[in-house]
Amino acid sequence: MLEQRILAELKNIVGSDNVATDRQDLICYGYDATQMEFLPDAVVHPGSADEVARVLKLSNREKFPVFPRGAGSGFTGGALPKGGGIVLVVTRLNRILRIDTENLVAEVEPGVVTEQFQIAVEKLGLFYPPDPASLKFSTLGGNVAENAGGPRCVKYGVTRDFVMGLEVVLPTGETIRTGGETYKGVVGYDLTRLLCGSEGTLGVITKIIFKLLPLPEAKKTMLTVFDSIDGAAKAVSTIIGGKIIPTTLEFMDYATLQCVEKRFNLGIPASGRAVLLIEVDGDRDLIEKQADRIQELIAPLGLVECKVAKDAAESEALWKVRRLVSPSLRDVNPDKFNEDIVVPRSKVPDVIRVIEKIQQKYDIPIVNFGHAGDGNIHVNVMIDKSVPGQEEKAHEAIAEVFQAALDLNGTMSGEHGVGLAKQPYIHLELKPEQVAAMQAIKKALDPNNILNPGKMFPLG
């Protein structure tokens, strides 16, 4: 519990309307998409970077934890106030400060919703590619803190690849700028890249400078159905080996197809065992050529069907198959653990085969889909938590899935981060020396362990 005098100081900093302590408010800032819940002692909505800094100075003086939060749409509990303290909601900082069409950079506040930013830059013929599935509601601050990915990353890279500079309030309350707005810059450590994906443990982001690209002229979408998972996986490496990097190479396994077909009846051929949704973008003539070339390349790989969208409406219809995956999964079982392993793209069929065995061993459905182009597979372990023992089984199965990814030179998480959810498993991937180096950084920047304590590593 926070003392009244501390609450009074918080109200003094951000205004009394922006400090909430009703139990109802605490509940509404105690969850995220992990379905875990921890209630904070207060919810604070700062209106400026200066207010953020003053809150952090206060928290250091009074030693209470601060949990930064954007939209609260994370999958690993990164924004959850475990252990109590204040939730610091940055969504009032939601201005696009400038879009510089000469230097192709933009400066934004962290509370801007990802899609709103994309719409704003696209109006000027510019392009911000990172496209996490939550882009309609996630915030850019959250995207940077979690280093969000998305389908387009296979060609364009992840959020970190577009962050040129940051303004950050350090855990101790000092405000610093990192990086800048030049493409080159080698003075000092690259704190920008360190902060991207730091899950709100090293600083509160108050401004972001993004790199932008020219908006591609057009895009072309293809839905391809294969008679085997190997065919689909081979298609991925064949396309990229053929010197074409598509914008998107989304993959759905047989279990996923069955879910979608059962519920929505989209007419995917019965002999289909895997689907690739392929999209290329660029100049109009170029993508026509690329689309033709892709069809030639994949034709011998057990291709059952290939639908090519003629216009935006048809493209949207093809994307529908992919978008309907999540809503369909609930028919398998009510509860899901959504993991996001990555393996080198040529190893996708290998990891799927191991997951198949894990599924048989534990006798729980596992549905796989995701970004095959960069080897990032969403592994959905579907259980019914009300059945005793299933949750425990799921955790054991997940540990084996992670190990399988690591054995193939992959990683446990490509997009979602560690937060609370993956903490029990990090020792599988990180050696004690690596963890010690990371914790040394945390300790140097946050000596009082004020900012998002207990995330990524267990509370020390």
Add this chain to the structure above:
Amino acid sequence: MSEKDFKTDALKRVEQELKKCVKCGACRAHCPAFAAFGKEPAVARGKVALCQHLLKGDIELDDATYAAMSKCLLCGSCVEKCPNDVPTDEIVMVAREALARQRGLTTFHAAVGRVIRNRSLMKFGAAAARVLGPLFFRKVPETSGLRLRFPLPFVGGKRHIPPLAKTPFLERHPEVIPGEPGKPRIVFFVGCMTNFCYPQVGEATLALFRHLGCTVIIPKNQQCCGLPGMSGGDLETVRGLAEKNLAELERYEADYIMTACATCGGALHKFYPNLVGKRHPDLAARLQAIAAKTVDAAQLLQKLGLNPEETGAGGDVRITYHDPCHLRTRSITRQPRELLAGTPGVELTEMEGADRCCGLGGTFNVYHYDTSMQINAAKSDAIIRTGATAVVTGCPGCMMQLSDGLKQRGSAVKVVHTVEVLARKLRR
């Protein structure tokens, strides 16, 4: 009954629905109330979380719960876009019912209940004018005795309200207007707003279906659909109205039950079976049968092959179309646009965010008038930016809200119903 009973009694019914929410946050992108208030208790997943905690018993039906539940327009945008099909609109109505039973209906909602209950539409005009005055009939002067008799402090002095019709629509026509043999028989569910404020919408609708040779039946004892009551959690009143409307609508062998009001259509098509039917199994099958026959005027006109070239006329240089929430959530977006686009002299220009709520939200605008108009501001701006001289829509509730917003901006853009454009030649 103890407080715990009110909570569990009401919320138990949606327990399974509450479990479906995984707190992904998708509703944050679509909720107009959240866009205006900016804080989680206003968004769907926040309300779902609160209902889960109400069921667990660790929060009460107190002021903070009330405040959160009041911040919902029942527009259904979150339901439409929810990856897990969580029916938050129904959940909020059930929570409001629990609040109403625990705390008593608010003065305003009790008044709404008194008006819409136990009276046919034909008769409640005078009472409505008195009690709903500040909501519907702002033209009553501030100093009028009516105001003093029913002091309602909820609505500021700003709202522009359409004038009350001299003769309500239902008093103008016989109950059965025969058409050509072999043509469909249509029961016309008129609704309060059309009856009292926009009788011209009723006239245009009638003219169009007569043009198609249909037999049109206008049941004299039809009641308010009850949505204003639902909005306040007064589900007992709604059940009573649903039963009376059921009896009235079943009285005639009809092929369709047609309404030109999106809100009434939403009540008949969706909220009656889901909110009333689920708790009163004896009524469920009958409510389902009515729901299955319920159609929107534009939807039916297109189905019956109306040629707008014969009946309609533009009369405006350029028009734009606003999607009422209670048509959009029933996937009726294409039909009115296609009919309008086929009307001579009509140039249809899409506004930005045509599918965004106008901000009325049942009685939301009474409790949160300023927020309601803040939501409406984006809508007014989008309409004005199209350069249209008229905005067309399919819901008299939206018509009132759109007019209010546009008039407050000093805009001359007219607000008309789809059927008015489609029937312009017939009505000359």
